[in-house]
């Protein structure tokens with residue numbers, strides 16, 4: 056048996072057998088890991104509020120030979136979304152982050168993604184939603200290698216810098232207005248430059264700016280749709296966030 060103690064983010068839990076919970080964790084050392092928290096439903100003592108999705112914990116768990124599920128022994132809360140009052144937009148935002156991380160392949164170490172998730176989580180912990188969510192979705196596309204180049208039309212090569220671009224849910228890259236494909240959606244010049252700023256700045260640096268829901272709506276949509284196209288699934292929490 057191999058014992059592990061390390062940082063992790065709780066993504067999701069499911070009832071499992073009698074009083075156990077199946078837990079999906081995103082660990083810093085081992086990427087996504089699934090484990091069983093024995094008696095977690097009956098006794099809250101060992102895990103307390105630590106099984107709430109998007110809780111950042113120090114997890115103690117044991118890996119058993121030839122077994123897919125690890126045994127979760129104890130979680131120490133490092134930061135919890137429950138430390139702030141429940142707010143619908145923030146909850147939907149946290150769910151979106153969890154839903155995307157849940158799509159990472161099991162066992163793939165993703166330290167850059169882990170650091171991104173933590174930085175975004177920290178901003179959401181102090182009550183911000185729209186900027187950290189936009190930041191997270193854009194950066195996930197970049198870290199996964201799914202972010203198209205926004206500076207040039209993928210069809211004719213036209214320099215699109217400083218202007219709007221068009222993207223489609225079915226093909227790669229962005230185009231100029233003349234080459235836009237059926238069902239294309241526009242991304243405003245302001246949002247293209249916002250994206251560049253997001254790639255240059257830190258989530259902490261951007262946190263000083265006012266970021267109401269209306270800011271970068273098309274950019275958020277672009278980032279979510281690009282994720283969805285590559286994940287080949289709809290992100291339900293993004294829909295919930297859109298209804299806020």
Ligand SMILES: [Zn+2]
Pocket residue numbers: 208209210211212213230231232233234
């Ligand atoms: Zn073109």
